[in-house]
Amino acid sequence: MSLVVQKFGGTSVADVKKIKNVARRVAESKKRIDHLVVVVSALGDTTDQLLELARQITSNPPERETDMLLSTGENVSMALLAMALNEMGADAVSMTGQQVEIITDTGHTKAKIRHVGAERVIQELRKGKIVVVAGFQGVTSDGEITTLGRGGSDTTAVALAATLHADYCEIYTDVDGVFTADPKVVPGAHKIDEVSYLEMLEMAATGAKVLQSRSVEYARNYNVPLHVRSSFHEGEGTWVRSEDKIMEKPIVSAVTHDSSEAKVTFLGVPDKPGVAAELFGALADANINVDMIIQNVSEKERTDISFTVNQDDLRDVRKISMKIAESIHAKDTRFDERIAKVSLIGAGMKTNPGIAARMFRTLAENGMNIEMISTSPIKISVVVREENGEKAVRVLHKEFGL
Ligand code: ADP
Ligand code: ASP
Numbered sequence: 270m271s272l273v274v275q276k277f278g279g280t281s282v283a284d285v286k287k288i289k290n291v292a293r294r295v296a297e298s299k300k301r302i303d304h305l306v307v308v309v310s311a312l313g314d315t316t317d318q319l320l321e322l323a324r325q326i327t328s329n330p331p332e333r334e335t336d337m338l339l340s341t342g343e344n345v346s347m348a349l350l351a352m353a354l355n356e357m358g359a360d361a362v363s364m365t366g367q368q369v370e371i372i373t374d375t376g377h378t379k380a381k382i383r384h385v386g387a388e389r390v391i392q393e394l395r396k397g398k399i400v401v402v403a404g405f406q407g408v409t410s411d412g413e414i415t416t417l418g419r420g421g422s423d424t425t426a427v428a429l430a431a432t433l434h435a436d437y438c439e440i441y442t443d444v445d446g447v448f449t450a451d452p453k454v455v456p457g458a459h460k461i462d463e464v465s466y467l468e469m470l471e472m473a474a475t476g477a478k479v480l481q482s483r484s485v486e487y488a489r490n491y492n493v494p495l496h497v498r499s500s501f502h503e504g505e506g507t508w509v510r511s512e513d514k515i516m517e518k519p520i521v522s523a524v525t526h527d528s529s530e531a532k533v534t535f536l537g538v539p540d541k542p543g544v545a546a547e548l549f550g551a552l553a554d555a556n557i558n559v560d561m562i563i564q565n566v567s568e569k570e571r572t573d574i575s576f577t578v579n580q581d582d583l584r585d586v587r588k589i590s591m592k593i594a595e596s597i598h599a600k601d602t603r604f605d606e607r608i609a610k611v612s613l614i615g616a617g618m619k620t621n622p623g624i625a626a627r628m629f630r631t632l633a634e635n636g637m638n639i640e641m642i643s644t645s646p647i648k649i650s651v652v653v654r655e656e657n658g659e660k661a662v663r664v665l666h667k668e669f670g671l
């Protein structure tokens with residue numbers, strides 16, 4: 270028996286006409302697939318609009334209420350899609366994250382899935398129904414509604430695919446697949462036919478928002494093959510799967526960029542044991558993800574520490590930084606939102622020295638200063654001024670012949 274999970278993103282269900290199109294496509298798939306689960310995001314820009322409404326009420330909305338508000342977006346689309354399916358004679362039932370038992374931790378607005386029950390989903394599938402699930406939302410073991418972070422419907426879909434042992438998970442979106450760079454920034458970017466979980470994970474974590482990085486982590490842990498493809502036509506998209514199944518392994522696979530981070534600098538920090546632990550411990554306790562970290566060579570027993578965080582967390586980071594700066598006797602703190610992170614991703618970089626040097630030279634020749642660097646075996650990231658971000662992507666895409 271075949272079982273597939275399909276996910277349709279916000280742009281694919283932006284209006285009634287598009288919802289009807291999605292319904293037609295889902296009903297068509299059901300003719301070939303025995304058991305079909307469909308995860309939907311909120312219509313178009315709904316999530317942004319809801320956030321804007323909250324902002325007009327308060328600059329500091331309680332995170333619990335933010336989740337109550339944001340989760341409504343996906344409720345609208347799941348019900349409308351189920352109606353559209355029933356209207357065309359396909360038997361469908363919609364379910365919220367709570368009904369599906371997507372149990373999360375208590376990290377409101379960026380909750381992590383702990384467990385997926387899916388008992389009711391299985392019952393409905395056995396009756397032959399298409400189950401339409403509201404993406405992005407979950408519930409804590411105390412019954413509080415949570416959301417999974419921006420782009421979280423991808424993770425709902427993959428988590429369900431893992432729990433139900435689906436054959437694969439299809440991510441339908443507004444581009445034809447995963448590209449060598451964001452096609453909206455690099456017009457010459459081309460679709461990649463297949464990419465490994467590891468490379469995709471680095472791409473997602475460095476700004477290729479076509480998949481939420483947690484969804485790729487989930488897919489990798491549970492070995493769920495992902496097919497990212499267009500919701501507007503039938504063509505093959507990009508397969509994301511384990512490395513040993515990938516035929517072609519280019520040195521550099523993609524260039525990504527991310528303007529959603531901010532740089533925080535602690536100046537004149539006493540250079541002694543325990544200081545970094547205190548600073549990053551406090552951030553971890555507040556559930557704040559820290560990305561790049563650099564610490565300078567100490568001069569006169571003082572050093573500078575810089576790190577990047579998501580701009581959405583900056584308000585909390587400022588508060589925590591003020592307190593910690595005092596307690597660790599830092600001389601000053603700086604906060605800079607005008608940065609962009611640009612990254613090269615490629616499994617072949619592991620065995621090909623010189624890629625970093627070529628990247629830095631290309632940026633230098635184009636007059637761009639590098640402010641921070643971090644590397645992993647298959648990724649090199651640099652921080653540049655925000656206004657240079659997109660240009661950096663274009664020149665690197667060209668330099669590496671992508
Ligand atoms: P959805 O609403 O379907 O979830 P998203 O907006 O979250 O769609 O993700 C799709 C978008 O991701 C594309 O429109 C594209 O601009 C962007 N994107 C960024 N980097 C890449 C990449 N390397 N390949 C494909 N799309 C990318
Ligand atoms: N609607 C949510 C968002 O805009 C979740 C998603 O689209 O995946 O982030």
Ligand code: MG
Nearest residue numbers: 278420478479
């Ligand atoms: Mg998305």
